[in-house]
Amino acid sequence: MGVRRATVDDAEAIERIRVETWRATYRGLLPDGLIDQLQPNVERRRERLRSPAPSELNFVTEEGARVVGYAFAGPERSRDREYPGEVYAIYVLPAFQGKGHGRALIRECARELADRGITAILIWVLRENMIGRGFYERLGGTPVREKPLEEFPGAEEHVEIAYGWKDTRPLLT
Template identity: 45%
Template sequence: MVRIRRARLEDVPGVARVQVDTWRATYRGVVPEAFLEGLSYEGQAERWAQGLKTPTWPGRLFVAESGEVVGFAAFGPDRASGFPDYTAELWTLYVLPAWQGKGLGRALFQEGARLLRAESHRRMLVWVLKENLQGRGFYERLGGVLLGEREITLGGIKLWEVAYGFDLWGQRW
């Protein structure tokens, strides 16, 4: 049994583990190996804990848990995407490889979309690495509309991200 719920401070080590392990599994061969090996559970846990401890942090963090955290998603205001009609953003969504394909990503996505609708957001976007075909397929299956792309630098190399947009009031997942 998996439960989707708002994250608590005690979930931070599990969130960090999911993030680091999923990045290493998903982006090997896409981003520099040194960057992936430089990711640490402690560093990511510190980052998420800082957000959850800050009363004015605009993020909303959800976890999928089944005795331990097996996935998570963070939502919040758009972080200067260049698409002014999109006021909300899915900042990140990761599910451990062994738990993928079981509907957890969709459930995390839906929970965040419901919250953003309740906060009066009409549209949300998500950025995904252009080479992450699995992630892109996931967002396309959810009805995401390709909005554009941008170049980023990650681990000292230039990569491309693509943005997918979602109408929070018109789409049903």
């Protein structure tokens, strides 16, 4: 297993993981219509990986030569005063969960953010996503913020919770 920076060539794998893991995670939690219309968008992903914002961190994790998970991180999107860093997304294929990939991805995000002077971070998670929440709690995060899910039309009644780490040093070991 190994975590590395994502490159343009990872676009297809990332999109496959995004769609498969999204469907497995959110089916039954979010409206079926939303889950069914989810499609890989390799071109858009390629474009984003080709010219990422300077502050954006994109990682993948591999099992052998296969990319099985990814995480994106950077500055907190709403400029939170207490938590200047954020992990925007973290997904590991269902068949490869529970093997340490998630922990390794978060470690790398925390390490690179700390190198840039950011040592307090947030991660937003759907309130009903007990897999994600259990994982963040295991890693020492605590729920610190709450907001309506704004991204997806038709799912506005859902709520997101932010797990926070005031000091990411324990994540680095």
